[in-house]
Amino acid sequence: MKQGIIQQSLSGFYDILSDGEIYRTRARGNFRAKRIKPIVGDRVEFADGYLLRVLPRKNELVRPPVANVDTAVVVTAVKEPVFSANLLDRQLIALEAQRITPIIYFSKTDLLTNDEYLELKEVADNYREIGYQVFFSQKAFADEQLTHLKSLLQGQIVTMMGQTGAGKSTLLNHLAPELDLATGEISTALKRGRHTTRKVSLLNVAGAWIADTPGFSSYETFEMTVEELPNFFPEMKKISGECKFRGCLHLKEPKCAVKDAVKNGIIMKSRYDNYVQFHNLIADQKPDYSKNKK
Numbered sequence: 001m002k003q004g005i006i007q008q009s010l011s012g013f014y015d016i017l018s019d020g021e022i023y024r025t026r027a028r029g030n031f032r033a034k035r036i037k038p039i040v041g042d043r044v045e046f047a048d049g050y051l052l053r054v055l056p057r058k059n060e061l062v063r064p065p066v067a068n069v070d071t072a073v074v075v076t077a078v079k080e081p082v083f084s085a086n087l088l089d090r091q092l093i094a095l096e097a098q099r100i101t102p103i104i105y106f107s108k109t110d111l112l113t114n115d116e117y118l119e120l121k122e123v124a125d126n127y128r129e130i131g132y133q134v135f136f137s138q139k140a141f142a143d144e145q146l147t148h149l150k151s152l153l154q155g156q157i158v159t160m161m162g163q164t165g166a167g168k169s170t171l172l173n174h175l176a177p178e179l180d181l182a183t184g185e186i187s188t189a190l191k192r193g194r195h196t197t198r199k200v201s202l203l204n205v206a207g208a209w210i211a212d213t214p215g216f217s218s219y220e221t222f223e224m225t226v227e228e229l230p231n232f233f234p235e236m237k238k239i240s241g242e243c244k245f246r247g248c249l250h251l252k253e254p255k256c257a258v259k260d261a262v263k264n265g266i267i268m269k270s271r272y273d274n275y276v277q278f279h280n281l282i283a284d285q286k287p288d289y290s291k292n293k294k
């Protein structure tokens with residue numbers, strides 16, 4: 001019996017990375033009965049061409065389906081498709097909930113006018129202020145950016161995240177030109193409702209294992225309670241101890257440090273507005289009893 005990591009999953013076959021080699025396996029019977037679907041990133045046991053056991057997951061992303069992710073590069077276009085703080089925050093919250101370190105990579109900065117650049121730069125700086133690692137430069141794919149990003153990803157399981165057409169595959173091609181991944185014209189990709197990237201696999205990029213994944217056109221999942229949600233906004237969590245009420249949800253409560261910070265411009269208004277929107281969405285979600293709660 002050997003141990004390895006699922007590097008690729010394709011129509012019933014699982015390619016497993018073990019000691020620098022790839023082994024093609026099939027899942028042995030009882031995974032479906034046990035409601036376990038092996039996914040890329042899973043640590044597994046296998047023997048004689050059969051995948052036998054999936055070891056417990058550190059985390060599990062649904063979109064894209066990857067397990068045991070250390071870091072996610074959230075590729076965020078500033079144009080084409082238009083920048084959406086709401087979409088960015090949705091992704092950041094999902095990652096916080098899974099204890100995955102987000103890296104925000106602003107793409108298509110070369111398409112900005114000077115005024116737009118200054119406006120977006122302020123947004124980027126604000127996210128940096130929260131504590132996120134942020135990549136934002138006027139020149140797209142500057143060497144020092146790529147080198148810095150590579151150094152952050154070393155030795156990790158990484159997933160690319162972001163809307164379809166954001167530039168995930170293009171960024172990976174710059175990190176490792178030998179990959180030669182297909183990239184698409186966003187207009188046609190969106191029109192056909194199709195993604196340029198379809199299958200999920202881990203690619204060896206400069207000492208990291210990176211999943212280039214199909215992007216999404218909307219992002220709707222909130223697998224958390226309204227009580228958990230404020231903890232996934234680091235800047236709110238940091239000062240929530242100063243709210244008058246323990247367990248303050250920063251909504252209607254009096255003497256709320258978070259609302260004060262929004263008023264004083266210390267917390268971004270867009271972040272707070274998104275927080276309220278997400279709170280309402282979660283509050284309206286029907287509980288899903290079919291899922292096993294962890």
Ligand SMILES: Nc1nc2c(ncn2[C@@H]2O[C@H](COP(=O)(O)OP(=O)(O)OP(=O)(O)O)[C@@H](O)[C@H]2O)c(=O)[nH]1
Nearest residue numbers: 108140164165166167168169170183184196197215
């Ligand atoms: N001008 C400019 N164009 C870019 C940049 N990054 C990506 N693009 C273009 O944007 C289009 C979409 O890029 P992709 O890399 O295919 O996007 P993706 O995120 O992988 O999309 P999916 O695979 O569909 O999820 C391509 O035409 C790229 O050439 C950038 O920094 N600047």
Ligand SMILES: [Mg+2]
Nearest residue numbers: 168169196197
């Ligand atoms: Mg792609």
Ligand SMILES: [Zn+2]
Nearest residue numbers: 243248250256
């Ligand atoms: Zn509060």
